[in-house]
Amino acid sequence: MEQLRVEVESGSYNIYLGAEVWALVESFGQNYTEIIVVTDATVDSLYGERLPFPKYRLPIGEAQKTPANALKLVGELADRGLDRQSLLVALGGGVVGDLVGFAASIYLRGIAYVHIPTTLLAQVDSSVGGKTGVNLPQGKNLVGTFYQPRGVFIDPEVLETLPPRELSNGLAEMLKYGIIHDPGLFQVVRDGLEDFYRCDPQLLTPIIKRCCEIKAHIVAQDELEQGTRKLLNYGHTFGHALEMLTGYEVYSHGEAVLLGMLLETRLAKALGLLDRTSFTEIVEGLGKAKELANLNVPLPSFSQEQLISALLHDKKNRQGRISFILPREIGKLEEVLLTPEELQALLERVLEP
Numbered sequence: 565m566e567q568l569r570v571e572v573e574s575g576s577y578n579i580y581l582g583a584e585v586w587a588l589v590e591s592f593g594q595n596y597t598e599i600i601v602v603t604d605a606t607v608d609s610l611y612g613e614r615l616p617f618p619k620y621r622l623p624i625g626e627a628q629k630t631p632a633n634a635l636k637l638v639g640e641l642a643d644r645g646l647d648r649q650s651l652l653v654a655l656g657g658g659v660v661g662d663l664v665g666f667a668a669s670i671y672l673r674g675i676a677y678v679h680i681p682t683t684l685l686a687q688v689d690s691s692v693g694g695k696t697g698v699n700l701p702q703g704k705n706l707v708g709t710f711y712q713p714r715g716v717f718i719d720p721e722v723l724e725t726l727p728p729r730e731l732s733n734g735l736a737e738m739l740k741y742g743i744i745h746d747p748g749l750f751q752v753v754r755d756g757l758e759d760f761y762r763c764d765p766q767l768l769t770p771i772i773k774r775c776c777e778i779k780a781h782i783v784a785q786d787e788l789e790q791g792t793r794k795l796l797n798y799g800h801t802f803g804h805a806l807e808m809l810t811g812y813e814v815y816s817h818g819e820a821v822l823l824g825m826l827l828e829t830r831l832a833k834a835l836g837l838l839d840r841t842s843f844t845e846i847v848e849g850l851g852k853a854k855e856l857a858n859l860n861v862p863l864p865s866f867s868q869e870q871l872i873s874a875l876l877h878d879k880k881n882r883q884g885r886i887s888f889i890l891p892r893e894i895g896k897l898e899e900v901l902l903t904p905e906e907l908q909a910l911l912e913r914v915l916e917p
């Protein structure tokens with residue numbers, strides 16, 4: 565079993581990787597009075613019985629990551645009499661993890677939780693770093709907390725049951741880590757894309773580990789996203805806007821981020837930040853991922869005004885200026901703030917088919 569440490573001020577914890585993590589969660593649970601595994605129906609039917617604890621099922625899907633469902637869970641915890649020595653186990657993808665982490669952070673002003681991420685996206689990204697949250701109609705993750713889990717338990721073998729579309733999702737975030745922090749990783753992921761769809765745990769484990777390492781490193785420097793951590797939002801300004809404009813029903817998160825990275829790379833080029841060689845390398849890598857993810861179709865139709873209005877909800881924005889994380893080269897990105905007018909002048913070049 566592999567192990568990594570996430571060092572953050574509010575409470576450090578380990579990430580464990582390997583098929584042995586189930587037994588580890590079970591023994592970890594012995595430190596707590598009550599344990600509830602919170603999962604969704606799909607994951608429950610596949611993996612629920614691996615944990616001998618009571619279960620609570622959340623409704624499936626991004627549209628269900630709501631304050632109402634978080635409060636329903638919190639009410640259930642109260643009904644079942646969980647106290648401050650209780651533990652929540654989030655078993656599932658990023659939706660389950662974000663919602664359970666949020667519920668754990670507000671119930672009794674905070675109880676312990678751990679995450680067993682079961683999607684590639686959750687294994688490389690959402691389970692690490694302690695961002696919890698739920699969506700509002702006004703935008704994604706607008707309600708949430710920074711609240712670290714007590715541990716993250718990753719079994720790459722569960723990816724074997726993951727539908728290809730969910731795999732594409734995680735691959736997009738893996739490419740993101742490469743572009744923001746590690747040119748070598750970018751090459752490995754880009755060159756291995758087809759192979760990764762086979763979900764071979766042996767192949768995926770070292771890459772998952774490397775992504776967790778990068779995320780842990782960035783989060784350790786900036787737990788509350790005052791600076792460096794914003795780099796992780798490359799692709800997410802346009803990505804979140806695309807998700808919002810399409811009612812969270814057309815794109816999954818990773819698909820939106822993949823398209824977002826492409827648009828933001830074009831924006832970097834239009835602003836003269838990015839040289840031609842880096843531009844071509846990034847766009848070719850992302851283009852390959854886009855093709856494998858079956859995303860080579862036109863964007864849904866929306867007006868520039870609708871897009872800008874969606875972008876103005878981004879949490880990174882400051883004083884009406886829209887925040888973008890843009891590449892100068894692979895491994896070197898920076899935040900650029902644009903007024904809606906400045907962006908509008910470039911949008912045609914960014915949105916070209």
Ligand SMILES: NC(=O)c1ccc[n+]([C@@H]2O[C@H](COP(=O)([O-])OP(=O)(O)OC[C@H]3O[C@@H](n4cnc5c(N)ncnc54)[C@H](O)[C@@H]3O)[C@@H](O)[C@H]2O)c1
Nearest residue numbers: 606657658659660682683685686689690695722725726817
């Ligand atoms: N907190 C963070 O730092 C962070 C980072 C990135 C993304 N996110 C959030 O993560 C969410 C997306 O997470 P996601 O992509 O994991 O989606 P998800 O949690 O909705 O899971 C996707 C689907 O896969 C199914 N599934 C899960 N594991 C499976 C398995 N092993 N086999 C078969 N099916 C399985 C689920 O039932 C679900 O239908 C978004 O809400 C996004 O905002 C959070």
Ligand SMILES: [Zn+2]
Nearest residue numbers: 737800817821
């Ligand atoms: Zn993301």
